[in-house]
Amino acid sequence: MTAEATPLTVEELAALMKKAAGVTVDPQDLQSRLDSPFAEFGLDSLGLLGIVGELENRHGWSLPTDAERCRSPRAFLDLVNGTLTTGA
Template identity: 85%
Template sequence: MTTEVTQLTYDELAALMKKGAGVTVEPSDLESRADAPFADFGLDSLGLLGIVGELENRHGRALPTDAERCKSPRAFLDLVNGTLTTGA
């Protein structure tokens, strides 16, 4: 299976939060408060785990186990995008 390497954006993260956890948040709010804990946006660890699973399915590769323990949008995007870029 061929997967295109792309960068996960705040827009896509907001869409994944809505789809995977039923949490509605504006992408601009995620970006402006990128270091705020996910809990401030209403996303719990189970919701984040669902997002990790969706991304793994979408890209056909496992994300690091640290992904589900990321505490903020910025930390999550940095980890995911670093993984997608390096293929690690």
């Protein structure tokens, strides 16, 4: 991980959902429903695993193994951004 790691934003998560899982979500809708289950956006566990893989490849660091089990966008963002701050 580089020293310049920046937090994952809702907009970036929406773009990753499209790129890695083929799920199109409006970032504003995602922001307003951060505690809704990923399933409500059409994202399943395999799609989330694709997002985890994309982030790991992009940044060169591993996310905790429970990242693919996050149930909501807020939980995922909190986990990813917490990992960035702790330097995992």
